[in-house]
Amino acid sequence: MLRISGVTVPESKRLAIGLTSIYGVGRPRALSTLSALGIDAGKRPKDLSAKEETALREAVEKFTLEGELKRQISGNIRRLKDIKSYRGSRHAKHLPVRGQRTKTNSRTSRGNVRKTMTSGRRKLEKT
Numbered sequence: 199m200l201r202i203s204g205v206t207v208p209e210s211k212r213l214a215i216g217l218t219s220i221y222g223v224g225r226p227r228a229l230s231t232l233s234a235l236g237i238d239a240g241k242r243p244k245d246l247s248a249k250e251e252t253a254l255r256e257a258v259e260k261f262t263l264e265g266e267l268k269r270q271i272s273g274n275i276r277r278l279k280d281i282k283s284y285r286g287s288r289h290a291k292h293l294p295v296r297g298q299r300t301k302t303n304s305r306t307s308r309g310n311v312r313k314t315m316t317s318g319r320r321k322l323e324k325t
Contacts, residue, residue: 200243202255203263207243213254214239222263231257 200207200216207216217228232239235253237246246254262270278286288295294304305311 200246200251202258209242209244212239213237213241213243216243217258220258220263222261222267223258
């Protein structure tokens, strides 16, 4: 059972995929780390030797991962809000930050507000 930064890497998945279960490790970082250590990316965690396991754990734990990375990201967002930047105000309003359009997209972040256009005239009531 391979545990890195308090996360158990799935035994049944290939290493390149299994390492992505750690927050802060994606496919590119997993592949580059494995190639730097000379470990086959197709290997399963249960097939690793103890020496490979410790080398992999040390290499991955050099990065900012899991809780520390989440604290760092939330600190960056808090800083943007504190200095009242445009991006910080978008974060505070729960709107897209990186220039995406909001007229048709970002329905979930805007609360799925759908308003259909009509002619604006009320229908005549029958008496």
